[in-house]
Amino acid sequence: MSQRPLILVTNDDGITAPGIRALIQVMNLIGDVVVVAPDSPQSAMGHAITINSTLHCNQMKNVVGPQKEYQCSGTPADCVKLAINELMDRKPDICVSGVNHGSNSSINVVYSGTMSAAIEAGIQGIPAIGFSLLDYRWDADFEPIKPFIEKITRAAIKNEQRADVVLNVNFPALEEGEIKGIRICRQAKANWVEKFDKRQSPLGRDYYWLTGEFINEDKCQDTDEWALKEGYISLVPTQFDLTAHHAIQELNNWGFEK
Amino acid sequence: MSQRPLILVTNDDGITAPGIRALIQVMNLIGDVVVVAPDSPQSAMGHAITINSTLHCNQMKNVVGPQKEYQCSGTPADCVKLAINELMDRKPDICVSGVNHGSNSSINVVYSGTMSAAIEAGIQGIPAIGFSLLDYRWDADFEPIKPFIEKITRAAIKNEQRADVVLNVNFPALEEGEIKGIRICRQAKANWVEKFDKRQSPLGRDYYWLTGEFINEDKCQDTDEWALKEGYISLVPTQFDLTAHHAIQELNNWGFEK
Numbered sequence: 001m002s003q004r005p006l007i008l009v010t011n012d013d014g015i016t017a018p019g020i021r022a023l024i025q026v027m028n029l030i031g032d033v034v035v036v037a038p039d040s041p042q043s044a045m046g047h048a049i050t051i052n053s054t055l056h057c058n059q060m061k062n063v064v065g066p067q068k069e070y071q072c073s074g075t076p077a078d079c080v081k082l083a084i085n086e087l088m089d090r091k092p093d094i095c096v097s098g099v100n101h102g103s104n105s106s107i108n109v110v111y112s113g114t115m116s117a118a119i120e121a122g123i124q125g126i127p128a129i130g131f132s133l134l135d136y137r138w139d140a141d142f143e144p145i146k147p148f149i150e151k152i153t154r155a156a157i158k159n160e161q162r163a164d165v166v167l168n169v170n171f172p173a174l175e176e177g178e179i180k181g182i183r184i185c186r187q188a189k190a191n192w193v194e195k196f197d198k199r200q201s202p203l204g205r206d207y208y209w210l211t212g213e214f215i216n217e218d219k220c221q222d223t224d225e226w227a228l229k230e231g232y233i234s235l236v237p238t239q240f241d242l243t244a245h246h247a248i249q250e251l252n253n254w255g256f257e258k
Numbered sequence: 259m260s261q262r263p264l265i266l267v268t269n270d271d272g273i274t275a276p277g278i279r280a281l282i283q284v285m286n287l288i289g290d291v292v293v294v295a296p297d298s299p300q301s302a303m304g305h306a307i308t309i310n311s312t313l314h315c316n317q318m319k320n321v322v323g324p325q326k327e328y329q330c331s332g333t334p335a336d337c338v339k340l341a342i343n344e345l346m347d348r349k350p351d352i353c354v355s356g357v358n359h360g361s362n363s364s365i366n367v368v369y370s371g372t373m374s375a376a377i378e379a380g381i382q383g384i385p386a387i388g389f390s391l392l393d394y395r396w397d398a399d400f401e402p403i404k405p406f407i408e409k410i411t412r413a414a415i416k417n418e419q420r421a422d423v424v425l426n427v428n429f430p431a432l433e434e435g436e437i438k439g440i441r442i443c444r445q446a447k448a449n450w451v452e453k454f455d456k457r458q459s460p461l462g463r464d465y466y467w468l469t470g471e472f473i474n475e476d477k478c479q480d481t482d483e484w485a486l487k488e489g490y491i492s493l494v495p496t497q498f499d500l501t502a503h504h505a506i507q508e509l510n511n512w513g514f515e516k
Contacts, residue, residue, distance in 0.1 A: 046305030046335070047368050055454075055466040077304070077369075081468065085452045107381060109500055110305050111335075123365060123449050155512050165505040182514035186501040191381050196313075196344045207312040210339065235514070237505035242367055243444040247423040247495035254413050256440035256493070 005031035005157055008083050008092035008121065012042045012076045012100065012113025015060070015069065019099035022142035023131060024067055026149045027096060030157070033067035034092070035060075036083035038076060043102075045113040047120070048075045057082060076117035084124050094157060095121035098131035099149070101140055105132075105170045105224040105234055106188040106216065118166045119240050127161035129153065134228060135173040144176035148233055152182065168236040172228050183232040188223035190216035263289035263415055266341050266350035266379065270300045270334045270358065270371025273318070273327065277357035280400035281389065282325055284407045285354060288415070291325035292350070293318075294341035296334060301360075303371040305378070306333045315340060334375035342382050352415060353379035356389035357407070359398055363390070363428045363482040363492055364446040364474065376424045377498050385419035387411065392486060393431040402434040406491055410440065426494040430486050441490040446481035448474035 007027045011020040015037035027033045036057075055078060060069035070087055072079045076097065084091060100114040109115050114130045121128035131149055133140055152169060161167070168187075172179065194212040201207055216225045224234035265285045269278040273295040285291045294315075313336055318327040328345055330337045334355065342349060358372040367373050372388045379386035389407055391398055410427060419425070426445075430437065452470040459465055474483045482492035 041310065044307045044309045046303070046307070046374060048304040048306045049302045049369055049468065051302045051468055052299065054457075055468065056463070057466065078468070081452045082454060082466065086454045086456075086466065107498070110377070110381070110498055111307055116304060119368070123368070152514075155514070159512050162505070165502045168500075184506050184509045184514070186503065186506070187499055189499070194339045194343045196340060198344070199312075205314070207314050208340065208344065209312060210307065210309055210336070235509065236500075237502040237509055238500045239502035239505075240365070240368055240500075241445055241447070242426075242494075242496045242498075242500070244423045244495040244497040245444060247420070247497075248442050248444070251442045251493065251495055254417050256410075256413070256442070 005093040006090065007031045007033050008095040009033055009035045010037050010076060010079045010097050010117045012038065012045060012117065014038050014041045015071045017101065018138065019101050019133065019142060022146060023096060023099050023149065024065060026146050028065055028067060029150060030153055034083065034088055035067055035069040036072055036079045036087055038079060039071040039073055042075055042113045044111045045075045046111050047077055047116040049077045050074045055082065076113040077120040080117050080120040092126055095126050095128040096131065096153060099142055100132035101138065102136040103132055103134045103170055104130060104168060105228060106190040109168055109187060109238060115168055122163050122166040123240055125163045127156060127163050129156060129167040129169060131169050133171045133173060144174065145171045147176065164239060166238045168238045170224060170228055170234045172231055174231060178231060179233060180231045182235055183227040185224040185227050185234045185236050186222055187236050188216055188225035189218040190214060190225060263351040264348065265289045265291050266353040267291055267293045268295050268334060268337045268355050268375045270296065270303060270375065272296050272299045273329045275359065276396065277359050277400060280404060281354060281357050281407065282323060284404050286323055286325060287408060288411055292341065292346055293325055293327040294330055294337045294345055296337060297329040297331055300333055300371045302369045303333045303374065304369050305335055305374040307335045308332045313340060334371040335378040338375050338378040350384055353384050353386040354389065354411060357400055358390035359396065360394040361390055361392045361428055362388060362426060363486060364448040367426055367445060367496060373426055380421050380424040381498055383421045385414055385421050387414060387425040387427060389427050391429045391431060402432065403429045405434065422497060424496045426496045428482060428486055428492045430489055432489060436489060437491060438489045440493055441485040443482040443485050443492045443494050444480055445494050446474055446483035447476040448472060448483060
């Protein structure tokens with residue numbers, strides 16, 4: 001790549017989130033940056049897209065930095081579709097999503113708007129990385145992870161990352177010197193055990209808040225959960241071919257053929 | 259299984275959709291049915307869940323049939339979580355989702371609320387099947403596919419389907435006699451090429467409608483797209499471990515280790 005790479009930046013916490021500001025700062029070191037992000041928080045939106053409603057999009061004024069910025073009324077996946085097919089002059093060389101305020105490791109990848117934006121870019125043929133920090137707070141400290149974000153993004157460009165393998169990167173909430181390095185991992189077989197907090201509105205109507213406990217019974221040392229617990233950055237190659245190829249033979253034995 | 263199976267029925271088109279009515283009718287032949295479905299259409303919601311807002315849920319009155327029915331304000335995945343963790347007396351033996359008005363074959367599985375509900379059940383340890391008919395119309399004819407829905411569901415129960423392999427079943431829009439049979443397939447490598455239809459509101463504000471064209475360049479005969487085009491029902495085993503295991507070795511060569 002002779003010219004500076006064209007980088008699409010998006011997220012799911014919304015365009016005003018500190019996490020995307022940190023990501024933009026790093027990407028300005030690497031290439032020409034276009035930001036297309038939701039105009040409001042879209043956490044846990046999974047791979048939702050807007051097909052039964054309209055989308056609004058506005059270019060931001062008074063941006064601090066050289067990047068172009070657009071805010072969009074849709075979901076993270078909508079933002080990526082709109083960026084690539086309508087807003088950008090040419091296809092971006094890479095798409096980065098985040099930095100998410102909170103973990104997208106293990107089964108959380110399924111619910112994650114951050115990762116769905118990255119996966120949408122992959123579906124569109126663009127190499128993509130989702131970045132998440134294990135700190136849910138709005139004022140989480142993104143400084144310690146900036147050098148690693150730069151390193152991983154430059155490596156993805158240099159190694160000509162495949163579009164059909166999207167990188168899911170999670171950072172432990174540690175100081176830069178405490179982070180032990182980067183581990184290539186698989187998604188841990190963990191899940192949430194939900195509880196619903198049942199309450200009553202002032203008018204006496206029942207409603208629920210979803211809460212839950214994250215349970216990881218996958219104790220192997222090749223998982224993202226293990227790496228993060230040990231102080232490593234986890235990097236899980238993630239795909240959007242959901243076929244359970246190993247199950248095809250078994251299903252052929254169910255006797256459906258005429 | 260000595261007693262009648264307990265069956266959770268859900269969908270993404272909403273509790274009033276003809277597709278879920280057809281599914282309920284078939285499931286009443288097989289077991290004891292509890293319906294927990296969205297109170298409004300939730301197409302293309304992907305695996306969205308509601309974490310920043312509350313959920314409402316009401317049991318339906320004047321139900322036609324022996325099943326219990328609940329409508330819920332959340333997404334398809336919310337409905338499954340609420341059903342399993344709050345509304346049902348015991349874990350269901352199987353969860354069926356649909357019948358969706360429209361295809362969820364190939365890459366559509368990623369955007370599908372129907373399949374995200376089934377996948378959520380799988381994550382919760384419950385065998386699950388998503389059913390979709392390749393006819394988007396509200397008055398689509400579900401009669402021809404009812405015998406096949408019954409056959410596939412009974413086979414899943416008899417063969418003790420694994421919870422970590424969710425079945426994605428799509429039906430061609432054909433008469434019963436024209437359907438050639440059931441094929442076990444992989445997800446075709448196809449995608450949408452989006453176009454945004456840009457319009458102006460009466461007040462002069464720009465907005466967009468997402469449209470697109472489905473492009474399938476995967477011509478192999480083991481895909482869901484091929485099966486459907488040839489008049490077969492496609493059945494794709496689907497997983498929620500998104501790890502691209504084949505890419506781990508390649509990424510280890512990027513030289514991240516300290």
